[in-house]
Structure formats: structure tokens, C-alpha cells
Amino acid sequence: MSDDALAETIRIEGTRIIATLIRTVGDVQLAEDAVQEATLAALGAWPVTGVPPEPRAWLTVTARRKAIDMIRRERARPGKERDGLELLELSQSDGFVPDSVVQDDLLRLIFTCCHPTLSPPTRVALALRTLCGLSPAQIAGVLLTTEVATTKRLTRARQKIAAAHIPYRVPPEDELPDRLPAVCAVIHSLYTAGHAPIEGETAYDVDVCAEAIRLGELLHELLPEQSMPTAVLALLLLTEARRPARLDEAGEVVTLDQQDRSRWDPDLIARGVAMLNDSLERSNRQADPYQLQAAIAAEHARVPSYAATDWREILRLYDLLVSIAPSTSAHLAHAVAAAEADGTAAGLALLDGLPASPRWHAVRAELLARDHRYAEAADELTQALTGPATDPERTHRERRRRIFLEKSG
Incomplete structure (x- = not known):
């Protein structure tokens, strides 16, 4: 070996x-x-x-x-x-620990990391570090903070757990409402760390994604009547269903509009849609952020081609999402949806109100290219290439930049 x-x-x-x-x-x-x-x-x-x-x-x-x-x-x-x-x-x-015991221990650990005495970012950081061994630098990328700040946060959290004698157990039923949103946030963040890493040699980490889904399954089994864990698992399954088409045979990034949808997993899509519907029924169709994201994923999954996408409905869902759970990734996707539904100018207008980042520059480049503003698009990708990115994403941006430069000449 x-x-x-x-x-x-x-x-x-x-x-x-x-x-x-x-x-x-x-x-x-x-x-x-x-x-x-x-x-x-x-x-x-x-x-x-x-x-x-x-x-x-x-x-x-x-x-x-x-x-x-x-x-x-x-x-x-x-x-x-x-x-x-x-x-x-x-x-x-010294005997072997069976799978069922390991799963119980992992669940205890998630709930411990999500103790209400810890701040929400600390809960996520501690869980990501302990559950999957992510480095402080990787966690900082997920939480959009610095490695130094993440290291300090982890140290303080461990000290607080030890000093307060916080037990490693699933809390009693009356404590679940206080912890469940944080537990769901941890599992979703864990999947995000594997599905969309900030940098590294690969576009995604299959093992981290699989572990997040496994934990999502475990939480759903523990609380099958709760709408939020069901929605989180639906979102993860619908997202995972598209993973096989994200890279081509050469390992290069394939954007959503170019993906071979026959490579999407129909069984995961069917299960994800069913779980989304079940979750919505349990919440009286009052959607939380995970349900909205799963609904967006379901909209993409249910149509046979990119051209058939109902961008008006997707824009409506993103309008709701950014109003109740704003995030950098949600705002960027919101701008793309606006460009598709209402034209490039609408998407660029939304981008202009957001802070710049490598991914912001990359999204702006693609929108500018739709209006044949290729020189500006190439400049945006030059900016995007100055920041962190996975190797496949960097290769993709470099290739797109060369195309835009050729078209601008």
C-alpha cells in the first residue's frame, strides 16, 4: 500500500x-x-x-x-x-466498537458541540474540527474568518466545555428546540466543506460529503417528526445527486448549463424531493432556509435541460432565502438567478451591492461575458485568480479568461 x-x-x-x-x-x-x-x-x-x-x-x-x-x-x-x-x-x-455505538457517540458529540452556551460560529467550528478533522484554515474558509481567530475560538470552546462539565449526550426532549437548529447548521456546514472547499487539489471531498449525509440520516432517524432535519437531508441528497456531473473525464469543472443530466442520480433526486415535500407538510409549508435551498435544488433537478429551468420560480425562492438567511453564497446565486430571469443588467445590479471576493469576480465575469463585454470579463477573472481556489476551479477560470481575451481581440 x-x-x-x-x-x-x-x-x-x-x-x-x-x-x-x-x-x-x-x-x-x-x-x-x-x-x-x-x-x-x-x-x-x-x-x-x-x-x-x-x-x-x-x-x-x-x-x-x-x-x-x-x-x-x-x-x-x-x-x-x-x-x-x-x-x-x-x-x-479492547474489543471492536460496533457501528451503532460509533453513531451514537458521534451524535452525542454533535449535540455537545452545539450546546447553547457556545456561540453559533463556535458550535460549527468545534464540530467541523472534531467530527471530520478539518484544519483551522479549512474551517476559517467555511466560516469566512481567519485561521488565527478560528484557532482561538476552538481553544476557548474546549476550555469552556471542560470547565462547565458539559455532558456528551443527546439532550432531553425539552432541550431539543434550543439545539436542533445548530445541529442542522453543523451538518450542512460539514457537507459544504466537502462539496465546495475554498482551496485544495480537488473540487470536492467525497468522504466529507458522505460523512455529512450519514450524519444527516442519523439525525433524521432520531427525530423523524421534525421538519428541519428532514429538510437538511433533502438538501444534501438533492445536491449530492448532481455531483457525478460536476467534473468531466479530464477532471475539469463542468458548469450547470453544460452538465450531462443523465449522470445525475435519479434515486437520490426522487428521495430528496419526497423528503422535501414531507418536511414542508410537517412545517405547514412555512419554509425554513434549508427547505428553500432544497426547493431550489429540486427546481433544477426536475427539468430535463438547463433551457427548461423555471428561473422565475428560482428567483422567487432566492428572494425569500436572502430575506431570511442572507449569506455570501446565497447572494451570489441570487444575482445569477436575477440575470437569468430578468436579464444581465438585473444580475449585475445585485452584484454591485455585494462585497468583492474571488467568487464575486468570477460570477461578474460570466455575467459581463453574456453582454459581450469580454475585456471586462477577462479583467474580472484576473482578479478572481488572485484569491484562493481549488485546483480544478483555478484551471477553469484560467481557461475562461483565455477565451474572453481571444474574443475581446
């Missing part, structure tokens, strides 16, 4: 056991340190012995033993005392 394949195996399995270890030791930092040491041990051992039949079991046992060693070292320090409960529970079993 190559070093890259080995590292990928460890990354996937390591993120699935960390929640179990956190529940056991009650300390996020200790659990992360133990899993990190287990990862280093695997990198040293597996190239020699081969990957074990149950990689997660190997990592779980090793991480538990590393945690025991850390606790013993801490207790041995002068002036330090800890009770022996951690050692007792850690030492009870």
Missing part, C-alpha cells in the same frame, strides 16, 4: 473513532492527542505488518492505550491528582 493510500485509510477510520474516545475520556484535547499518537503508530507499523483486517478496531485499541498512558503520566506529575474512573473505563475492553 502506498503512503498516500495508507494515510487516507487512517484519516477515514481515525475520524470515526474519535467521538467514542471523547465520550470515554470526557476531554476533546486528550482524545485528539491519543488518536494522533495512534495514527503515528499506524504509519510506523502498517507498512511493515500490512493494514489489519479491522483498521478501526486497531486504531481504537491503540488510541485507548495511548490515552491511558497520557492519563497515567498526568497523574504522576507532582501536585496532580485525578480519580481512576478514566483508567477503569478505558481498560475495561
